[in-house]
Amino acid sequence: MGTSLPYQPASSPRPGPARSVRWLAVLTLFASLAAACGGGPATARSSATPRSSGTAHATGTSPGGTAGAVPTSYCGAQDTTIPGAAAYLAGGPAPTNLTSVQQAWLEMQSSMVPACSEIVPDPPAVTTQNLTNGELSDADFQTWVTEDSEWLTLVEWAQQHGQAGFITYLQGGAGNTLTSFVRAGGKVVDSPTCEYPEKADAVNVTAEQMAGLTDNVAQDAGIVYVIAAVGPCTSTWTTADGTVTNKGLGGGQEGIEVDVTSASTNPALGQFLTKNAIWDRGDNTDSDEIMDQVGI
Numbered sequence: 001m002g003t004s005l006p007y008q009p010a011s012s013p014r015p016g017p018a019r020s021v022r023w024l025a026v027l028t029l030f031a032s033l034a035a036a037c038g039g040g041p042a043t044a045r046s047s048a049t050p051r052s053s054g055t056a057h058a059t060g061t062s063p064g065g066t067a068g069a070v071p072t073s074y075c076g077a078q079d080t081t082i083p084g085a086a087a088y089l090a091g092g093p094a095p096t097n098l099t100s101v102q103q104a105w106l107e108m109q110s111s112m113v114p115a116c117s118e119i120v121p122d123p124p125a126v127t128t129q130n131l132t133n134g135e136l137s138d139a140d141f142q143t144w145v146t147e148d149s150e151w152l153t154l155v156e157w158a159q160q161h162g163q164a165g166f167i168t169y170l171q172g173g174a175g176n177t178l179t180s181f182v183r184a185g186g187k188v189v190d191s192p193t194c195e196y197p198e199k200a201d202a203v204n205v206t207a208e209q210m211a212g213l214t215d216n217v218a219q220d221a222g223i224v225y226v227i228a229a230v231g232p233c234t235s236t237w238t239t240a241d242g243t244v245t246n247k248g249l250g251g252g253q254e255g256i257e258v259d260v261t262s263a264s265t266n267p268a269l270g271q272f273l274t275k276n277a278i279w280d281r282g283d284n285t286d287s288d289e290i291m292d293q294v295g296i
Contacts, residue, residue: 062126062145062200070150074101074268075116079161085111089165104268109165110158118157121149123196131203131294136223141202144225144273147263149196151273156195159188172262172274185240194233194248194255201226201294205286212286213260213277222260226294229255256280256296258287 082102084095089111098106105113126149130141151170158166164183168175178188202225211219231249238244249255260277279287 062128062142070116070119070121071268071270072116072120074104075114075119076101078115079118080113082106082111082113101268104266105166108266108268109169110163111165112161112163114157114161119150119153121146121153122192123149123152124192124198126197127199129199129201129294129296131201132223133204135204136202144202144261145200147271147273148200148225148227148259148261150269151275152195154269154272156190158182162187170272170274172276174276181237181239187238188235189238190235191233191248193231194229194235196229197227198230199228199296201296203290203294205290209286209290210260213258213279213284215277218260218276224290225259225261226291226296227257227259228296231255256291258284258290 082095082098082105084092085102085106088094088106089109095106101113126145128141128145130136130138132141155167155170157163158170159178159182162182162185164179167179167182171179181188202223205213205222205224207219207221210222210224213224229249231253232251234246234248236244236246236248258277258279259275261273261275263271263273265271281288281291
């Protein structure tokens with residue numbers, strides 16, 4: 001990125017699933033993620049953060065419209081309900097005789113198997129800036145950008161189909177206003193420019209900053225990501241009784257956030273991101289300092 005754009009005013013509306021509300025940073029989720037996925041312990045760094053000879057301060061544009069790595073054998077031509085899943089997720093008995101596809105989605109706290117057309121990303125181009133001084137390779141940063149677009153696409157589907165449990169799963173176990181809204185029968189629909197970021201930066205953070213971002217759950221230096229959606233765009237929140245509110249961005253406004261992520265795998269998604277902490281401008285001193293440092 002050649003220039004720094006204005007920051008989103010603290011009073012500005014926030015778009016989309018990752019920018020709609022302050023997300024909780026009570027991160028017992030690191031342990032819950034590992035338990036839910038059956039894998040090793042998650043960390044506050046992206047799994048794609050090996051030391052490499054990547055060029056520091058490399059800037060590029062990731063093309064939009066590229067299909068993600070979601071295995072299409074684990075989705076269908078249309079959304080389908082998993083028999084007995086809703087009752088099970090509400091505390092009832094576990095359903096039996098499920099297919100491997102249904103079981104994979106149920107393990108992620110979803111009561112539906114989504115249509116492929118709804119979960120394969122179709123993001124616009126995103127401008128990227130790698131500020132990690134070789135700690136993260138440019139190729140691995142692009143992998144993160146792809147996985148981020150997959151994450152946002154999955155949350156968009158979930159918030160339109162009453163899948164609050166699946167959203168919580170993708171957040172590593174943390175709840176927030178969005179999950180509460182969906183759990184209460186609400187529906188959120190974002191236009192593409194509210195759903196996806198226009199800009200994404202990767203940046204090193206100190207151990208002290210990481211502790212501040214994760215409420216002391218992670219205390220090692222690592223890499224986080226600063227992303228920005230740019231208005232105008234719409235984020236329409238419809239309550240169960242039909243009340244509609246637009247929480248999108250106006251022309252010239254930006255929704256900026258700092259993401260702390262980890263990666264895991266599931267047969268239905270392949271490798272996917274979990275967003276262990278997401279901070280908007282004004283919600284966390286450490287994230288605000290990082291935004292100032294990056295100048296996105």
